[in-house]
Amino acid sequence: MTKLKLATVWLGGCSGCHMSFLDLDEWLFELAQQVDLVYSPFMDAKQYPQGVDVALVEGAVANTDHLEMIRKVRDRTHYLIAFGDCAITGNVTALRNVSATVEAVLQRSYIDVADLFPQLPAAEGIVPPLLDRVQPVHAIIPVDLYLPGCPPSASRIRFALEALLRGDRPQLEGHDLLKFG
Amino acid sequence: MAVKTLKIDDQLLSARGEETILEAAAASGIHIPTLCYLQGVASWGACRLCLIEVEGSSKLLPACVTPVAEGMVVQTQTERLNNYRRMIVELLFAEGNHICAVCVSNNHCELQDLAIEMGIDHVRFAYQFPDRSVDISHSQFGVDHNRCVLCTRCIRVCDEIEGAHTWDMAGRGRTSHVITDLNQPWGEATSCTSCGKCVNACPTGSIFRRGSTVAEMEHHRAQLEFISTARTKREWVQQ
Ligand code: SF4
Ligand code: SF4
Ligand code: SF4
Ligand code: FES
Numbered sequence: 501m502t503k504l505k506l507a508t509v510w511l512g513g514c515s516g517c518h519m520s521f522l523d524l525d526e527w528l529f530e531l532a533q534q535v536d537l538v539y540s541p542f543m544d545a546k547q548y549p550q551g552v553d554v555a556l557v558e559g560a561v562a563n564t565d566h567l568e569m570i571r572k573v574r575d576r577t578h579y580l581i582a583f584g585d586c587a588i589t590g591n592v593t594a595l596r597n598v599s600a601t602v603e604a605v606l607q608r609s610y611i612d613v614a615d616l617f618p619q620l621p622a623a624e625g626i627v628p629p630l631l632d633r634v635q636p637v638h639a640i641i642p643v644d645l646y647l648p649g650c651p652p653s654a655s656r657i658r659f660a661l662e663a664l665l666r667g668d669r670p671q672l673e674g675h676d677l678l679k680f681g
Numbered sequence: 682m683a684v685k686t687l688k689i690d691d692q693l694l695s696a697r698g699e700e701t702i703l704e705a706a707a708a709s710g711i712h713i714p715t716l717c718y719l720q721g722v723a724s725w726g727a728c729r730l731c732l733i734e735v736e737g738s739s740k741l742l743p744a745c746v747t748p749v750a751e752g753m754v755v756q757t758q759t760e761r762l763n764n765y766r767r768m769i770v771e772l773l774f775a776e777g778n779h780i781c782a783v784c785v786s787n788n789h790c791e792l793q794d795l796a797i798e799m800g801i802d803h804v805r806f807a808y809q810f811p812d813r814s815v816d817i818s819h820s821q822f823g824v825d826h827n828r829c830v831l832c833t834r835c836i837r838v839c840d841e842i843e844g845a846h847t848w849d850m851a852g853r854g855r856t857s858h859v860i861t862d863l864n865q866p867w868g869e870a871t872s873c874t875s876c877g878k879c880v881n882a883c884p885t886g887s888i889f890r891r892g893s894t895v896a897e898m899e900h901h902r903a904q905l906e907f908i909s910t911a912r913t914k915r916e917w918v919q920q
Contacts (some may be wrong), residue, residue, distance in 0.1 A: 585782055588803050592780055597810040598827075633810075638803055646802035650782030678797050681781025681788070681896075 504665065505553045507539040508583075509573055511566040512593040512634060513559030517584035518542070520651035521556070527658055534665055550576050554664055556583040556647070556657075560593040561635045565628035574641040581660070585650040585680055587637045592650075594634040602630045645670060648680050687753035696749045703731055703744040706757065713757050714766060714795060717832035718745040719882055721909025722841045725833050730766055730795065733757050741765070767799040775806040776855070778813065778827035785898035786886030792830060811855065818868030821891055822880055826858050829887040835859060835879035842909060847873040881905045 510518060518541060524531065538552060539545045548569070555577040561567055574580060585591040596605045611618040621627050637643055647660050656677055663670035672678050686695045689706050696705035701724070706713050716728040724745045731744040736754035741762070744755075756762070773792060781787050813826040836848040836859065847870050851860045862870035880888050881901045889898045907916070 582803065589774075589779075590808060591782060594808070594810070595778075595780065597808075598778060599812040636803070636808075639807070643803070648802055672802060673800060675797055678800065678802060679781075679788075680779075680793060680796060681784065 503534060503536045505538045505549075505551060506535040507537070507548065507552045507555040507573070507577065508541065509539070509548075509555055509557045509559075509569065510541045511557060511559030511570065511587070511637075512562030513584060513586040514592070515541070515558070516651040517556075517558040517586075517649075520584075520649075520654055521657055523654035524658055525654070527654075531661065548572055548576060552577040554579045554581065554661075556581050557587050557637055558583045560586045560590045561631065561637060561640050562593055563628040563630050567631065567640065570637060570640055579644045579664070580637075580641070581645045581647055582637045582643045583647050584652055585648055588646050588648050589680065590634050590636045594636075597633050602632060605630070647672070648678060650681050685749045685751045685753075687749055687751070687755065689755040690757055698749070700749050701745055702733060702742075702747050702749055702753075702755055705749050706744065706755075711757060713744050714798060715745060716791060716795065716830065716884060717834065719834045719837065720906060722834070722837040722882075725837065727831065727833055728769065730769055732762055732765060734759055734762060763799070767801060770795050770799050770801060771804045771806055773830050774801075774804045775808050776811070777829065778810060783895055784828065784886040785889045785893045785895065786828070786900075787896040789896070789899045790886060791884035809855070813858070816861075816867050817891060818866035819870075819873070819875070819891075820868065821875055822867070822877070822888060823891050824859070824861075824867060824888050825886065827887075828885045829859060830885055831857055831859070832884060833859075834882040834884060835888055838878040838882040838905065842905075843874060843876050843878050845872045845874055845876075848879060878905060878908070 508518065508521065537543060539548050555573055557573060557580060561570055582588045586593045606620055610620050645660065647656065649656055659677060660670040683698050684695050685698055689709065689711055692709060692711065694705060694709045703713055703715065703718065713733065714730045716730045717725050718731065726743045726746040729743060732741040733744045734756040735742055781793055815823065815825045817823040833850060836850065839848045840846040847861050848859055850857060851864060852858050861867040862872055867873065880890060881904055883900060886898055
């Protein structure tokens with residue numbers, strides 16, 4: 501039997517969802533026997549491959565790189581999971597949408613409150629420009645499953661992955677499996 | 682008043698004539714979701730979460746303000762109702778700025794609990810990201826309008842139980858918001874006795890005790906219930 505091809509993607513989030521994934525501890529060994537990890541911040545793969553079965557996408561869509569990436573991920577992935585509150589609601593990443601323009605956010609973060617060397621980050625082709633508005637993933641592309649939490653607990657992640665490995669759609673219900681925050 | 686017999690979710694029950702459908706249902710252990718309803722103060726019918734279907738009426742009726750009637754046949758959990766309820770809660774999330782992960786009321790919030798009850802895993806409507814303010818001018822309490830769901834519970838407890846009427850509602854539509862006194866900072870609202878009843882009545886993290894950080898703010902509903910029922914129950918000391 502061919503193994504399920506799993507990817508994890510990191511957009512505009514704090515990496516906490518990925519940290520929570522690592523909290524799966526020894527179950528990661530079991531998971532490793534059942535899936536092929538084909539793309540992830542945990543490994544060295546430069547390109548998002550074709551034919552991915554399941555992708556966990558952490559983070560909101562906040563800059564031009566995220567936008568390009570999420571479209572590519574959707575094109576090449578059978579089952580896409582919005583992984584954590586930033587991906588699902590925009591969460592903390594989207595706080596800047598309230599009243600502030602991109603210019604005002606950059607000015608505040610890199611000039612006004614800078615202790616040393618106030619300077620706007622700029623390097624064309626390396627530092628991606630911010631989008632006017634941070635968006636949840638489902639505002640850009642269709643999503644197959646929402647796994648909320650900030651971060652989703654390891655047990656919640658395991659519940660979802662175990663169902664998918666059995667070929668079932670995860671039924672997330674109740675305080676332990678569904679709560680935002 | 683005369684006793685009325687009615688059917689709620691195929692359960693035959695009797696209720697006192699002045700009771701609402703919500704009260705009659707609760708007395709028989711039938712749960713109807715609510716948000717603006719608060720036991721002990723007047724019902725307002727603002728949130729529409731308690732909508733129910735009554736046979737022979739094409740309109741959906743709010744259970745918290747609809748009195749029982751003889752022979753009524755009520756449904757509380759149809760697919761249509763659950764769809765509307767889910768939509769209402771999603772709209773509340775989209776209308777304000779709810780970042781549960783950094784909220785004082787995380788894990789102790791009626792809006793969050795409703796989202797779980799409705800099975801909300803994402804919000805289908807576009808988030809509005811309104812530009813709303815926070816007022817921490819009061820020495821003990823704060824109000825964060827980003828998390829306010831406009832239920833008016835604070836207004837009603839302050840008016841009807843404390844008798845201060847510090848809170849009121851201002852604005853229309855998407856600019857609606859609660860105000861203290863004549864739209865002054867809360868700290869300058871001289872009618873406020875700092876009793877804390879509004880803090881305990883607020884269903885969300887909107888009104889909070891200052892100094893509470895993420896997930897620390899719990900509303901003491903039991904204290905409020907004690908105050909509002911003490912006289913009828915003749916309990917003069919809180920247990
Ligand atoms: S008030 Fe409730 S729903 Fe809103 S951010 Fe706080 S915990 Fe979440
Ligand atoms: S603390 Fe008491 S008096 Fe002051 S606004 Fe709240 S309910 Fe009213
Ligand atoms: S401040 Fe709290 S109690 Fe008052 S209307 Fe807003 S959500 Fe309701
Ligand atoms: S609880 Fe009945 S309308 Fe809000």
